[in-house]
Amino acid sequence: DTRMGPLANARRPAAIGALVEDAKAKGARLLAGGERGDSGFFFQPTLLADVPNEAEIMKEEPFGPVAVTRPFDTFDEVIEQANRLPYG
16 A cells, blocks of 8 residues: 655656656666656656666656666776766
8 A cells, every 4th residue: 555655846757757758769768657646746756777877867866766777797897987976
């Protein structure tokens, strides 16, 4: 019976939707969610796979219920990607 609460403000659902659409347009696969709620400041919990670094969601925090994944081949690549942005 877990429920998803509303986002912080009216702008967030549209902003998250734009990030999800951008990721999909750049090759990410939508595995779950990806849509706004019917009313209010809601967005479905969303899972994106194979998200390329070129996607905006890989450069900025969505501040919403979105998880992104991408595969790695080596441990060094994991470290390089973890340190790619100044946000930690």
